[in-house]
Amino acid sequence: xxxxxxxxxxxxxxxxxxxxxxxxxxxxxxxxxxxxxxxxxxxxxxxxxxxxxxxxxxxxxxxxxxxxxxxxxxxxxxxxxxxxxxxxxxxxxxxxxxxxxxxxxxxxxxxxxxxxxxxxxxxxxxxxxxxxxxxxxxxxxxxxxxxxxxxxxxxxxxxxxxxxxxxxxxxxxxxxxxxxxxxxxxxxxxxx
Amino acid sequence: xxxxxxxxxxxxxxxxxxxxxxxxxxxxxxxxxxxxxxxxxxxxxxxxxxxxxxxxxxxxxxxxxxxxxxxxxxxxxxxxxxxxxxxxxxxxxxxxxxxxxxxxxxxxxxxxxxxxxxxxxxxxxxxxxxxxxxxxxxxxxxxxxxxxxxxxxxxxxxxxxxxxxxxxxxxxxxxxxxxxxxxxxxxxxxxxxxxxxxxxxxxxxxxxxxxxxxxxxxxxxxxxxxxxxxxxxxxxxxxxxxxxxxxxxxxxxxxxxxxxxxxxxxxxxxxxxxxxxxxxxxxxxxxxxxxxxxxxxxxxxxxxxxxxxxxxxxxxxxxxxxxxxxxxxxxxxxxxxxxxxxxxxxxxxxxxxxxxxxxxxxxxxxxxxxxxxxxxxxxxxxxxxxxxxxxxxxxxxxxxxxxxxxxxxxxxxxxxxxxxxxxxxxxxxxxxxxxxxxxxxxxxxxxxxxxxxxxxxxxxxxxxxxxxxxxxxxxxxxxxxxxxxxxxxxxxxxxxxxxxx
Numbered sequence: 001x002x003x004x005x006x007x008x009x010x011x012x013x014x015x016x017x018x019x020x021x022x023x024x025x026x027x028x029x030x031x032x033x034x035x036x037x038x039x040x041x042x043x044x045x046x047x048x049x050x051x052x053x054x055x056x057x058x059x060x061x062x063x064x065x066x067x068x069x070x071x072x073x074x075x076x077x078x079x080x081x082x083x084x085x086x087x088x089x090x091x092x093x094x095x096x097x098x099x100x101x102x103x104x105x106x107x108x109x110x111x112x113x114x115x116x117x118x119x120x121x122x123x124x125x126x127x128x129x130x131x132x133x134x135x136x137x138x139x140x141x142x143x144x145x146x147x148x149x150x151x152x153x154x155x156x157x158x159x160x161x162x163x164x165x166x167x168x169x170x171x172x173x174x175x176x177x178x179x180x181x182x183x184x185x186x187x188x189x190x191x192x
Numbered sequence: 193x194x195x196x197x198x199x200x201x202x203x204x205x206x207x208x209x210x211x212x213x214x215x216x217x218x219x220x221x222x223x224x225x226x227x228x229x230x231x232x233x234x235x236x237x238x239x240x241x242x243x244x245x246x247x248x249x250x251x252x253x254x255x256x257x258x259x260x261x262x263x264x265x266x267x268x269x270x271x272x273x274x275x276x277x278x279x280x281x282x283x284x285x286x287x288x289x290x291x292x293x294x295x296x297x298x299x300x301x302x303x304x305x306x307x308x309x310x311x312x313x314x315x316x317x318x319x320x321x322x323x324x325x326x327x328x329x330x331x332x333x334x335x336x337x338x339x340x341x342x343x344x345x346x347x348x349x350x351x352x353x354x355x356x357x358x359x360x361x362x363x364x365x366x367x368x369x370x371x372x373x374x375x376x377x378x379x380x381x382x383x384x385x386x387x388x389x390x391x392x393x394x395x396x397x398x399x400x401x402x403x404x405x406x407x408x409x410x411x412x413x414x415x416x417x418x419x420x421x422x423x424x425x426x427x428x429x430x431x432x433x434x435x436x437x438x439x440x441x442x443x444x445x446x447x448x449x450x451x452x453x454x455x456x457x458x459x460x461x462x463x464x465x466x467x468x469x470x471x472x473x474x475x476x477x478x479x480x481x482x483x484x485x486x487x488x489x490x491x492x493x494x495x496x497x498x499x500x501x502x503x504x505x506x507x508x509x510x511x512x513x514x515x516x517x518x519x520x521x522x523x524x525x526x527x528x529x530x531x532x533x534x535x536x537x538x539x540x541x542x543x544x545x546x547x548x549x550x551x552x553x554x555x556x557x558x559x560x561x562x563x564x565x566x567x568x569x570x571x572x573x574x575x576x577x578x579x580x581x582x583x584x585x586x587x588x589x590x591x592x593x594x595x596x597x598x599x600x601x602x603x604x605x606x607x608x609x610x611x612x613x614x615x616x617x618x619x620x621x622x623x624x625x626x627x628x629x630x631x632x633x634x635x636x637x638x639x640x641x642x643x644x645x646x647x648x649x650x651x652x653x654x655x656x657x658x659x660x661x662x663x664x665x666x667x668x669x670x671x672x673x674x675x676x677x678x679x680x681x682x683x684x685x686x687x688x689x690x691x692x693x
Binding site (some may be wrong): 049060065067068069092094100101109127128131134137139141146148153155162164182187190191 | 381383522629652
């Protein structure tokens with residue numbers, strides 16, 4: 001196919017990447033060399049555009065998804081003296097999250113249900129229902145944890161008693177140090 | 193004269209200034225001519241406004257523009273709210289309190305933003321139903337449908353993220369619920385959940401994340417998709433009202449449509465746009481009236497994750513989904529929590545691909561109104577169920593009063609008290625008092641024997657804990673004694689001691 005036929009084709013095709021159709025009408029007819037140059041320039045433009053976008057986007061993407069790939073941290077938090085808790089009793093304790101920022105305010109805190117099983121043993125349950133994370137309540141009389149969202153119920157050992165929760169209540173590690181009860185704060189327990 | 197053939201302001205002889213004309217008019221025209229000469233905007237916008245539309249497009253065709261109006265209300269009111277709202281976990285709640293109770297017209301503005309959101313969700317749903325009923329998704333408007341569907345989900349995303357920006361107790365726990373749902377995604381669940389939270393717990397970066405998504409990311413996408421949607425509306429024209437016996441044939445449709453427009457098309461401005469103007473005014477006045485007379489939703493308790501007496505609930509437009517989550521069969525929620533939203537997006541997505549041609553009239557598509565009706569009934573039913581929330585224990589139920597216990601027998605009275613302290617009353621109703629998660633036990637003695645009651649209480653069931661280890665034998669005996677007095681429901685004579693075996 002000769003140069004002339006290519007030229008004709010380029011000028012009649014308004015959607016050609018050769019830019020034969022401008023905003024103010026068709027451009028002047030061109031020879032095959034110009035066409036090749038335009039193809040080259042098209043590729044160069046697209047490549048430079050992609051490189052420009054990439055140079056910016058990688059840092060933005062990294063910034064946005066960083067919280068998702070950051071390794072979860074843990075920290076021991078004091079929740080009271082051993083004597084603050086009666087043997088057999090279950091009460092809510094609050095503590096600072098393991099990973100928090102200075103401006104977090106209220107949001108930097110978490111709660112858990114702490115039971116003193118004996119003079120020197122404690123069990124600490126997450127307040128998050130394993131169904132959808134709603135905060136469960138401890139019912140002293142029935143010795144049940146009950147969820148207000150969709151009616152999940154757990155026995156006192158955290159195993160599922162009724163309703164939709166797929167798993168027992170998650171537990172936090174607990175230790176006694178210098179007469180103080182400490183809970184190992186960690187990430188929100190997620191049902192995967 | 194066809195609309196496109198009308199003279200532009202440039203060409204119009206009337207546009208030229210004449211000595212008889214008022215100087216004010218002349219200056220205005222001069223300015224318009226100056227702008228047109230440098231930008232071409234006047235003729236371009238004029239051409240768009242006067243694009244031909246089918247002549248019989250009536251009131252059914254106003255919901256798209258009404259949705260756009262609702263979105264603009266959101267943009268304007270949201271921008272104004274952002275002048276005061278501080279998206280910080282430690283300050284957002286107090287700034288919202290100030291906006292509501294201290295700032296001039298702040299309460300009205302919050303109300304407009306809330307009711308504007310409600311209107312947008314409602315109208316985008318009605319618009320989608322109209323498009324479905326008139327089969328306007330068929331060729332060539334396939335991508336119109338796709339972009340509309342994306343806009344529907346973006347609107348719901350705006351609703352969810354906006355609710356969280358209220359950042360009260362409900363907002364905080366709703367974030368947790370959202371993260372838990374994201375966590376069910378196979379393989380990347382934990383990653384997604386932490387992406388939602390902005391970390392591994394609800395913290396200082398959670399609210400700012402939702403704020404950015406609510407005011408930048410999603411609105412940016414909405415603007416982009418509205419732009420594509422409107423471009424496609426102009427490119428393909430609005431669909432003509434369907435007629436029986438006029439099926440869509442991709443081979444001939446465009447030609448027929450253009451011929452129809454040439455023959456009987458009318459300019460969008462002013463022949464059709466006046467209806468949109470009427471609806472726009474009605475919508476603005478309705479939103480304003482609701483904002484003034486009802487006001488924004490009350491803020492709940494402070495956003496403290498350690499306040500665990502929370503009962504997280506979504507706003508009304510997502511309440512139906514809250515019911516879905518409660519009704520998922522046991523063991524299936526792990527999959528269905530992800531599959532259901534996916535299906536809600538994918539099934540409609542394939543509609544124009546599976547049915548690109550054929551009849552558009554509902555008379556030849558009788559299943560179309562049935563589907564719309566069924567969808568409305570299902571959503572309304574789920575919504576009503578979610579409002580009742582029968583699955584939720586009624587924690588605020590008071591103990592049974594003597595008027596309901598109706599016995600002087602100490603064992604029965606003790607049993608009635610235990611019925612409360614053992615949380616039975618949270619889920620069971622006795623003579624109109626108590627929860628509705630379990631069966632009404634007002635006349636349980638009429639249908640269950642003593643032994644059956646003992647077995648039921650001890651062993652429990654899917655929705656009831658087994659009380660074998662949570663109840664001493666004498667407590668069980670007392671509760672059963674109380675339940676045995678429950679015969680015939682409310683209004684019966686007091687049971688005597690002798691009735692209890």
